[in-house]
Amino acid sequence: MAAIPEAxxxxxxxxxxxxxxxxxxxxxIETADRFGDFRVPASIASKPYPEDHRVKACESDAxxxxxxxxxxxxxxxxxxxxxxxxxxxAMSTILAETLNGQPLDSVAAVNSEIVxxxxxxxxxxxxGAGLMGIISVxxxxxxxxxxxx
Numbered sequence: 716m717a718a719i720p721e722a723x724x725x726x727x728x729x730x731x732x733x734x735x736x737x738x739x740x741x742x743x744i745e746t747a748d749r750f751g752d753f754r755v756p757a758s759i760a761s762k763p764y765p766e767d768h769r770v771k772a773c774e775s776d777a778x779x780x781x782x783x784x785x786x787x788x789x790x791x792x793x794x795x796x797x798x799x800x801x802x803x804x805a806m807s808t809i810l811a812e813t814l815n816g817q818p819l820d821s822v823a824a825v826n827s828e829i830v831x832x833x834x835x836x837x838x839x840x841x842x843g844a845g846l847m848g849i850i851s852v853x854x855x856x857x858x859x860x861x862x863x864x
Contacts (some may be wrong), residue, residue: 717820722812725830730833737834743805750804753811755780755792764794770852773845775800777807781856789822789860790815791853802834806846809833810853822857825850 733739747828759780770777776796781789793807827847
């Protein structure tokens, strides 16, 4: 089994080392501020988005697109329709920054349990399910490409 991409592993390790809840929250808010860089462009999708791109478990109404690169890797784009869905925006940004252009087997190897390592163990069940749902869609897209090879 492939290892998760190094950039994601390093970020998870860094976040796990932060014991101060407020410091972690501040870093995640700063991450969410970069979400616009990975918001789905109109050339890929426009509202209303098709349901097959919707993250079913996400309360923030998140959507995911995987776009094939010529080298066989993927670029991921997202939208979060709830303007207060900062956690979903942060998770989407983290995934795009660390998984875009990475080998498909490494993307498929990402375990959704990293949500708790990134956001902390006191994450609500609903929020945790939504964030894990975003990861699941990203994994599924990588696995579909691997299966088609």
